[in-house]
Each structure stands twice: as structure tokens, then as C-alpha cells.
Amino acid sequence: MRRTMLFLPGNTPNMLINGDTLGADTIIFDLEDAVSPDEKDAARILVRNALRYQSYPGCETVVRINPTDTAFWKEDLKAVIPLKPDVIMPTKVSGGDMIREVSACMAEVERENKIEEGTVKILPLIETAMGVEKAFDIASADARVIGLFLGGEDFTADLHCKRTKEGNEIFYARTRLVCAARACGIEAYDTPFTDVEDMEGLEKDTEFAKSLGFAGKAVISPRHVDIVNAVFSPTEAEIAYAHDVMDAIEEGKRQGKGVISLRGKMIDAPIVKRASQVLEMEKAIYGGAQYE
Ligand SMILES: CC(=O)SCCNC(=O)CCNC(=O)[C@H](O)C(C)(C)COP(=O)(O)OP(=O)(O)OC[C@H]1O[C@@H](n2cnc3c(N)ncnc32)[C@H](O)[C@@H]1OP(=O)(O)O
Numbered sequence: 001m002r003r004t005m006l007f008l009p010g011n012t013p014n015m016l017i018n019g020d021t022l023g024a025d026t027i028i029f030d031l032e033d034a035v036s037p038d039e040k041d042a043a044r045i046l047v048r049n050a051l052r053y054q055s056y057p058g059c060e061t062v063v064r065i066n067p068t069d070t071a072f073w074k075e076d077l078k079a080v081i082p083l084k085p086d087v088i089m090p091t092k093v094s095g096g097d098m099i100r101e102v103s104a105c106m107a108e109v110e111r112e113n114k115i116e117e118g119t120v121k122i123l124p125l126i127e128t129a130m131g132v133e134k135a136f137d138i139a140s141a142d143a144r145v146i147g148l149f150l151g152g153e154d155f156t157a158d159l160h161c162k163r164t165k166e167g168n169e170i171f172y173a174r175t176r177l178v179c180a181a182r183a184c185g186i187e188a189y190d191t192p193f194t195d196v197e198d199m200e201g202l203e204k205d206t207e208f209a210k211s212l213g214f215a216g217k218a219v220i221s222p223r224h225v226d227i228v229n230a231v232f233s234p235t236e237a238e239i240a241y242a243h244d245v246m247d248a249i250e251e252g253k254r255q256g257k258g259v260i261s262l263r264g265k266m267i268d269a270p271i272v273k274r275a276s277q278v279l280e281m282e283k284a285i286y287g288g289a290q291y292e
């Protein structure tokens, strides 16, 4: 479950220390664009120490590394892989070859540190026109890939267009990423909403991303966590309905029927599939059935 993925700039110790207390499902230690080139070495050491000396219970840890056309990315991997973050986020990913190159380097560091090969997963950040066009190639490049992540700021810079709150300019990229990810049995995660003060805009943007099939969204501020978590959690009514669907389908089975009706609406296999997704989320959030 990755409803919210909070960015923590790698060169800000106070943010790194409190990462797990801010309510996000995932925290992303950033070594890339939130860190200026002359602070890369310091950030790498800070993130390494955070992973070594802090524990982040209940939070998935991701490290965002520098692009493969820079001098930094291999140093990033050598510094953090020995501390076994859950996931590495390669940046400016433009095709499957780049993922295989990163995965091979990760395997080397894992072997050197006696970590089982494949332990650390990959969540590619897709933020170029080429990356969006190659989304399926990237999603299917390596068994480590657990999802696709959209970076709307760099993507629109690459398109030579403005990034707006309405987001028409990223609509194609959003739907393409969701479809490519789901075709490979993994999830897509949406770009952050960058206006820290605009809670109404955040909620609208998050609702829209969810309606397209995204499983979660990045946030850059702890103030955005509650709203994004709420949007990506099923409501009480949705959970209650999912339980009713399951009860109705059981009753249908007893009567030897594959399709039945509940409150005047047809219930068949895809509706049962969606209900079971809601119940899985209920279990992940509440640790079991919350409403019966
Ligand atoms: C396009 C991209 O690449 S996005 C990914 C890279 N960008 C980032 O990682 C940016 C992360 N976010 C930030 O650095 C900041 O939130 C900013 C610069 C956007 C806004 O900063 P501020 O105006 O200081 O935010 P704000 O006033 O809401 O901060 C309130 C508190 O939350 C903390 N906080 C703010 N953002 C974060 C964060 N991402 N993670 C953890 N703590 C944070 C602040 O340190 C502050 O703590 P304090 O009260 O103990 O001093």
C-alpha cells in the first residue's frame, strides 16, 4: 500500500529524522533534484546514516538516485544499497535498458555486501517524453520493478509546455503510465501537487488521479499527507458495499447463480473483483475487517 509517498530532501537532517512520524506510507530520501550538485556528497552520507541509525517502522523507504548520465548515480547506489532501503528510484528513465543497467549495478553491490540479489526493488521515475512513450518497456524491463512513478515537472519541461493545476498537459502521460503498469501487474503512482497552501486544489487533483487508476501519489509536504491518504482509502460506505457484494455472491453461489442482483444492480465477476480490492485495502489499513 503506497497511498502517500513523501519526499524528504537528502540534505535536511531535521526532515530525515522525523520521516516516519508524518503519516506517509512511503518516504523517499532524495539525492536528486532537491539536492544541489555541491551538496551531493553530504546528502549521500546523511541518507546513509539515516538508514543506518534511524528506524522507520511502518514506512517503506525509497532512495531517489541521480540519473545514469551523471557522475553521481553509482556512488549513490554504493552508499545506500548496503543499508537495504526497500526501493531505489532511478530518475529520468527513458527505457528498459536504463533499468537493466541500474539493476546490474545494484546486483553487484548486493553481492559485495552479501545481500541476496534482487532484495532491493526499483520504482522508475518517468519524467521525459521518451520515458512516457517507453512506459511498457520500462515496466517490463526487470523483476525488481514494482511500479511506475510519474514526474510531471520535468515531463512538462521536456514537452516545452507549462505545468498547470488543471493538468491537461499531463493527461496522456498519466493514462499511459497507468495502462503500462497494470499491463505488467504493477501499480502507477502520481506526480506531486506542488502548491503547499492549496488544499482544495490538492484534493481535486488527487481525486482525479485516483479516478484514472493511480494507486497513490507523491507529496512534497507533510501537510498534504492526510488529504492524499484519505482520497486513496476506501470510504466506510465503499467498504460496507464491498462486504454486501461478497455476502450476495456467496448467497448466489448457494443458489447456483453466477450473476445476481443487489439493490437492483447486477453483480458479476468484475464487480466482485473490485469489491475484493476494497476489502484488501480495508485489511491493509485497519489490519482486518473494520465494518461487517
Ligand atoms: C519536482 C520534484 O523533484 S519534487 C521532489 C523534490 N522536492 C522535494 O523533496 C521538496 C520537499 N519539500 C520541501 O522541501 C518543503 O516542503 C518546501 C520547500 C516545498 C516548503 O517548505 P516550507 O515552506 O518550510 O514548508 P512548511 O512551512 O510547510 O514546513 C513546516 C514544517 O514541515 C517540515 N517539512 C516541510 N516539508 C517537509 C518534507 N518534505 N518532509 C519532512 N518535513 C517537511 C518543515 O521542516 C517544517 O518543520 P518545522 O516546523 O519543524 O520547522
Ligand SMILES: O=C([O-])CC(=O)C(=O)O
Pocket (backbone or CB within 6 Å): 033, 125, 127, 150, 151, 152, 153, 154, 155, 190, 191, 192, 218
Ligand atoms: O518525482 C516527482 O514526482 C517530481 C519530479 O521529479 C518531477 O516532477 O520532475
Ligand SMILES: [Mg+2]
Pocket (backbone or CB within 6 Å): 033, 127, 151, 153, 154
Ligand atoms: Mg524530476
